[in-house]
Amino acid sequence: xxxxxxxxxxxxxxxxxxxxxxxxxxxxxxxxxxxxxxxxxxxxxxxxxxxxxxxxxxxxxxxxxxxxxxxxxxxxxxxxxxxxxxxxxxxxxxxxxxxxxxxxxxxxxxxxxxxxxxxxxxxxxxxxxxxxxxxxxxxxxxxxxxxxxxxxxxxxxxxxxxxxxxxxxxxxxxxxxxxxxxxxxxxxxxxxxxxxxxxxxxxxxxxxxxxxxxxxxxxxxxxxxxxxxxxxxxxxxxxxxxxxxxxxxxxxxxxxxxxxxxxxxxxxxxxxxxxxxxxxxxxxxxxxxxxxxxxxxxxxxxxxxxxxxxxxxxxxxxxxxxxxxxxxxxxxxxxxxxxxxxxxxxxxxxxxxxxxxxxxxxxxxxxxxxxxxxxxxxxxxxxxxxxxxxxxxxxxxxxxxxxxxxxxxxxxxxxxxxxxxxxxxxxxxxxxxxxxxxxxxxxxxxxxxxxxxxxxxxxxxxxxxxxxxxxxxxxxxxxxxxxxxxxxxxxxxxxxxxxxxxxxxxxxxxxxxxxxxxxxxxxxxxxxxxxxxxxxxxxxxxxxxxxxxxxxxxxxxxxxxxxxxxxxxxxxxxxxxxxxxxxxxxxxxxxxxxxxxxxxxxxxxxxxxxxxxxxxxxxxxxxxxxxxxxxxxxxxxxxxxxxxxxxxxxxxxxxxxxxxxxxxxxxxxxxxxxxxxxxxxxxxxxx
Amino acid sequence: xxxxxxxxxxxxxxxxxxxxxxxxxxxxxxxxxxxxxxxxxxxxxxxxxxxxxxxxxxxxxxxxx
Numbered sequence: 001x002x003x004x005x006x007x008x009x010x011x012x013x014x015x016x017x018x019x020x021x022x023x024x025x026x027x028x029x030x031x032x033x034x035x036x037x038x039x040x041x042x043x044x045x046x047x048x049x050x051x052x053x054x055x056x057x058x059x060x061x062x063x064x065x066x067x068x069x070x071x072x073x074x075x076x077x078x079x080x081x082x083x084x085x086x087x088x089x090x091x092x093x094x095x096x097x098x099x100x101x102x103x104x105x106x107x108x109x110x111x112x113x114x115x116x117x118x119x120x121x122x123x124x125x126x127x128x129x130x131x132x133x134x135x136x137x138x139x140x141x142x143x144x145x146x147x148x149x150x151x152x153x154x155x156x157x158x159x160x161x162x163x164x165x166x167x168x169x170x171x172x173x174x175x176x177x178x179x180x181x182x183x184x185x186x187x188x189x190x191x192x193x194x195x196x197x198x199x200x201x202x203x204x205x206x207x208x209x210x211x212x213x214x215x216x217x218x219x220x221x222x223x224x225x226x227x228x229x230x231x232x233x234x235x236x237x238x239x240x241x242x243x244x245x246x247x248x249x250x251x252x253x254x255x256x257x258x259x260x261x262x263x264x265x266x267x268x269x270x271x272x273x274x275x276x277x278x279x280x281x282x283x284x285x286x287x288x289x290x291x292x293x294x295x296x297x298x299x300x301x302x303x304x305x306x307x308x309x310x311x312x313x314x315x316x317x318x319x320x321x322x323x324x325x326x327x328x329x330x331x332x333x334x335x336x337x338x339x340x341x342x343x344x345x346x347x348x349x350x351x352x353x354x355x356x357x358x359x360x361x362x363x364x365x366x367x368x369x370x371x372x373x374x375x376x377x378x379x380x381x382x383x384x385x386x387x388x389x390x391x392x393x394x395x396x397x398x399x400x401x402x403x404x405x406x407x408x409x410x411x412x413x414x415x416x417x418x419x420x421x422x423x424x425x426x427x428x429x430x431x432x433x434x435x436x437x438x439x440x441x442x443x444x445x446x447x448x449x450x451x452x453x454x455x456x457x458x459x460x461x462x463x464x465x466x467x468x469x470x471x472x473x474x475x476x477x478x479x480x481x482x483x484x485x486x487x488x489x490x491x492x493x494x495x496x497x498x499x500x501x502x503x504x505x506x507x508x509x510x511x512x513x514x515x516x517x518x519x520x521x522x523x524x525x526x527x528x529x530x531x532x533x534x535x536x537x538x539x540x541x542x543x544x545x546x547x548x549x550x551x552x553x554x555x556x557x558x559x560x561x562x563x564x565x566x567x568x569x570x571x572x573x574x575x576x577x578x579x580x581x582x583x584x585x586x587x588x589x590x591x592x593x594x595x596x597x598x599x600x601x602x603x604x605x606x607x608x609x610x611x612x613x614x615x616x617x618x619x620x621x622x623x624x625x626x627x628x629x630x631x632x633x634x635x636x637x638x639x640x641x642x643x644x645x646x647x648x649x650x651x652x653x654x655x656x657x658x659x660x661x662x663x664x665x666x667x668x669x670x671x672x673x674x675x676x677x678x679x680x681x682x683x684x685x686x687x
Numbered sequence: 688x689x690x691x692x693x694x695x696x697x698x699x700x701x702x703x704x705x706x707x708x709x710x711x712x713x714x715x716x717x718x719x720x721x722x723x724x725x726x727x728x729x730x731x732x733x734x735x736x737x738x739x740x741x742x743x744x745x746x747x748x749x750x751x752x
Contacts, residue, residue, distance in 0.1 A: 076718070216735035284706050
């Protein structure tokens, strides 16, 4: 009886989840309310957390609440601090939440909301949250060491170095694709450009205030900064309407690219207190606040989803990005379902702050569920807008042309009826001159968020404000990521190059710093630039490359966890990691292979390179190239992308090889062989 | 009631600071005083600057124990 009543509520919750998901999945032709998705997601998360994460905690990892964590062993009040679990949850979530879970679902929405939503919910339960949780556990039992270190110690030196190189390249691609999103959002938008540019002096003022005027008052300066940000959005609206000021803040994509590259270089060599730290405060608090606000608003507004559950583009002919449902939806969603990048956080600061092993469940598994919920909200925001507007914003000019009349005609032919007047009116509502071909996810998300927020505060009149608020929100933390990522990439590079040229390793040497920073910025800057001049709009080539590499990193992290389970002699539980690893490897290797070798030039890098090369041989020039030089550049860039994709395939296949070797070796051993630190009890009174 | 509220507010403040990589100064100072009474304790401002540098900078300082 007791057992039954204990589980009854969970059965009830399961029933609600299944019923909601069924409603989402089976409705055809009629519009459904966004709350169905929210309820389905939340009830499945709760049930998965209650049962599956408990199973992993108790049976698979056997978390031991009496065992001292690194924070307890090395407590120094600085890097290692036993931290309250709710506070640490906030820290961990703020570190893992970024642009990925927001942009991926928006791009995936071109296939309808259903495929993406299903993968977000199923993927997080079986793959993403498992990865974050297990890596946190593995790192916690090894003094909070980093992913690269863990691969080195559990799999060997060679796979460790391969993983390190892979991580660096993934970082470069992430920075490029994030910067591309900002470029796409700000091109020809004086309002957006002014607002984002204004964050630089605002952050510097905050930095000076925090350094000299009232040091350490983070809360108070963040409030001042927030007020200034809102003021900059309002002023931006005036600037955009001013005939002399507006042109000063109107730039095309190439100009913005150069500005970002220069910014990235300068920002990452400035002292951290001046620009990076204060901007980080603003972007973190704005990020968390906006996510909470969006969640409340969706529940309050309860909007209807206007995007169909499934569109005809599951066949791979979609305008925003090409490729069929399998494997591409699984790499496009990226961070909302599973993200390799989180393995770096789970083996970074979080394990050094964990007060007790048993809390790894809430922070690792629970934190990732929350991240997945952000992805669900992004999917909702992308699906509440008119599908005609969605496709107008996400299709490149090569497909829908440069005029609203042409765009409306093409998109209506796809079955998403839209008139030129609606496209003009929507642009006017959000305070922009045009909404055509604003790929990259951020502007679409901003329109969706503006629709939702304006129904809570301000109505139609506030649409433009909320649109630019959403653009600012995204651009702010993307720029923070560019800055922090360039620094992190620079240290990684100095570490890697230091193996060959020891003098480059010194982070106190200015020439070494400038060289490494320059190389790092040049690497992502080049990829960003090629994305901007890409004939298919950039996102089409770079986002899959990012998705593939990020999901592959997740595969590497899960393979590491598998090896650890084998070495702990718990191979009977290893299916928990083998299952998601297998799926991720199937998806990423297929997607990687197709991106390189697919015969369709919209999908395969080599096919596109060959198409342009063939034209070049005949002396023809294909749009959007305007000269022989640009033709050559497109050929080179696509060959380069193919090489990058091949490199990622090599990384993951070689790690797989080392994983199998390590697992076989471990299963022949009679006793546990993992390199976890010996048991040490939490001192009395500190448990 | 007000006691609980102020406690909650304190937690919220700590959570916000931790999100940007700033651990609690009081905890740090108390830890230093009890475990290393012979060593100097950073002032709140020094602590703030040290943590800022450690979150974003290169020269990660080692642990104390």
